[in-house]
Amino acid sequence: MPIGLESWTLARPEIFLAAVTALLLLYGVLRGETSAAFVSVATTVALLVTAVLIFTPYREGTAFSSLFIVDRLTATMKVLMLIGAAITIPMSRAYFERVKVWRFEYPIVVSLAALGMMLMISANDLMSLYVGLELQSLSLYVIAAFQRDSIRSTEAGIKYFVLGSVASGMLLFGASLIYGFCGGTAFVQISRALLEGKAGEIGVIVGLVFVVAGLAFKIAAVPFHMWTPDVYEGSPTPVTAFFAVAPKIAALSLTISVLMGPFKPLFPQWQQIIVVVSVLSMALGAFAALRQPNIKRLMAYSSIGNVGYILLGVAAGSEKGIQSVVFYLGIYLVMTLGSFAVILLMKRRDMMVEQVNDLAGLGRTHPMLAFAMMVFMFSLAGIPPLAGFWAKLYVFMAAIEAKLFWPAVLGVLASVVASYYYLRIVKVMYFDEPAEALDASAFGVNRAIAFVAAVIVAAFSLAPQPLSLVAAAAAKGLFP
Template sequence: MTASTMPVLAPAYPEIWLALASMALLIFGVFRGDGSTRLVAWLAIVVLAITVLLVVLQPDATETTFGGMFIADGFGRFAKILILLGSAFSIVLSLGYIRYERMERFEYPVLILLASTGMLMMVSANDLIALYLGLELQSLSLYVMAAFKRDSGRATEAGLKYFVLGALSSGMLLYGCSMIYGFAGSTSFPLIAQALTGGGSASIGLVVGIVFLCAGLAFKVSAVPFHMWTPDVYEGSPTPVTAFFAVAPKVAAMALFVRALLSPFGEIAHDWQQIVIVISALSMLLGAFAAIAQSNIKRLMAYSSIGHVGYALIGLAAGTEEGVRGILIYLAIYLAMNVGTFAIILSMRQKDRMVEGVQDLAGLAKTHPGMALLLAAFMFSLAGVPPLAGFFGKFYIFMAAINAQLYVLAVLGVLSSVVGAYYYLRVVKLMYFDEAAEPLAKPVRGELGAVMTVTGLFTILFFVMPGPLLAAAQTAAKSLFP
């Protein structure tokens, strides 16, 4: 790398640093062996912290590199910080589990770093080819992580299901990209947008391409009807892996969904808006009703995540700056609520075994009042009860829908929230009003306790000072609408 190329690559410094650091940690782990897992994990957290710093220090202006295929702007920076925080929290959540379940292999934190590199590339994709490269780098790491617990039949099944269905979705996405290239004449987002200026309707071939592109991206965010992998993979994967799946990749895929539709196809929003409205409505309804019958808390969180993706997609359906701002606020709050909830799920133990049943939470308020209070706060927040953070996430999304005249979608969202509140409140009822058949063992202190506390305080006290997050989301959304 010569001195003259350094400024050219500046927009991609965080990704370059993360990729090089991942490879360095991989080599370090090979020489030190599996006994170095905890050290590699903490070094990975340091690497992620430095990456956040590199992202924050980037200039406010929009910059491109790699021939315009990679873009660094306010929207990308906001999403990248959320992704890196989600990845760092996921590593912290896994520290006790991988030791307890004898999964101590140094490749685990390295895989999270490599997946994070792919996610950052996805968020900054300004071209269909760059989009696919980032998506596959993330996906290949996630397939391995789902089956990381090699002696578990459930984990192996989860990894295989995820791989097979992921390959199918990648094929659909690639087919959509090839159709778009054929009918728009370019893979570059700005050139596609330029070809579509002047309004009017897109050709039928281009619309078919957009449909396939949306299908591939809907799989990545686990939106209905491409959600079928989510409950099984969430339940079968090791719990820290499930926590990771629920936060960082979800944020990255949603940010990619927003950029991939608004940047090149913003001029023809009327052609793809109906697709997003349908998958948003179906995701909210399925997430609300299917979770009611779940007895495994990880499956419950899977259906919950499907529902929350539906809410976030309302902002994309609006197709406005206000809608994108609502999505970014929603993703930030969603990340905190899910990280905190999974920290508590990872603390659920009876004697010498991990438990995942919703019924195992019975009587938690009597034996672990602090943990029960935090979990109740997370459940109320996920249900959208004011004044907790989750209420504000839904409020800004629904306001964007109303201002975009999507009244039916906003009403469906509110009704789905009411139905969804049932299964969140059932968890609270179990903790506070039912007797425990076998109480949970003393929760793990240290890292899990710290994560629960930090995310709990954010969720409970968000209303005190929401300004910084709202302002940052507003600035980020504005960069997508020059």
């Protein structure tokens, strides 16, 4: 079947990003290591321009024989992901320059990962889903081990690759079962087959379980979270910041598209799985981080807990539930980038430090930085009136509306437990005596990101409507 102009128009942002990435790769190869600064700036601009292209002009529809779909939800998730990816590139420069591995390949690989995530988000077929997922995954394996002289970074890359390969195999096996029993890989074909009576086939249920398991690995949900603490701790800190936002947004968007699209007829079956995964993730995220001394590892468990809250909105299976997910992800993006911007400023004698105790006395030595970190920790703990409180409130309200009373109650309890380790960081910053102050840092990219994010999180209660309206519009497309 010939591919019409409409298909190319709908995929305009992806085509633009792929073309720019290819040109920048060629430029980097020809110019060598001196091109790193230009390539990083150009890639950041390209990612932001791609985000603008998604909505100017905005179009909906399917492309490439229904392999690719654009709607309000996919467009919104792409923009959130691209903003996260774009911000992490300038955040990375000072770190990689200090360890002498700042090379033009890094922003190129981040851009390729973002391209894979865009294809994932717009997947409308199990085959295009897998292609996008693997493009993203292969790029992430590379940047996890980007600091090649570091044993920890290399180990993180290998662990991520091995466990990620197993998860990809599980997803592919599940997809093959679904294809065998439903007679097609397109989401429309699968949905039609389920509505015509295939929903009762045990093979379809087993296939769905394997697909959900593969997706749970990508979003770091229990019990497929095992890679997260080690990879977060071992990867270079800017890479960890990237992992914490962009891939999570893309994988959660894909999870919604799969469960609320072709598998919506199996809602009673998959809701049980998602509720269990959500509760376990919230519980593990709350309890496992209580005694974590390493702040990157602590943030890994925090991300697992946040995924649990987000999945509670997915489990609701309602328009309000999906709205709460998009709303939560928008706030989570700002909180997480701000937190990692502060973590990237944790240096002593020009060496990065990662222990929670290294923040001791920050309130006296670097009061503005400590205040920003306090805002992020209070927000992640869900303390009103900060943005994180509204994110959790939206999710719990959606769960209660869907009669998921016990999961919502357990989520609130998990949030209370998790508050301990967030507040412990505040206590260390303001009440512990510093053994040695952190290095003073000039007002650079990371300080700017930390302060801007802190202002957004702190002032969010004054104007929550714009994000709420965007989330409502994104969710509405799934419930015509």
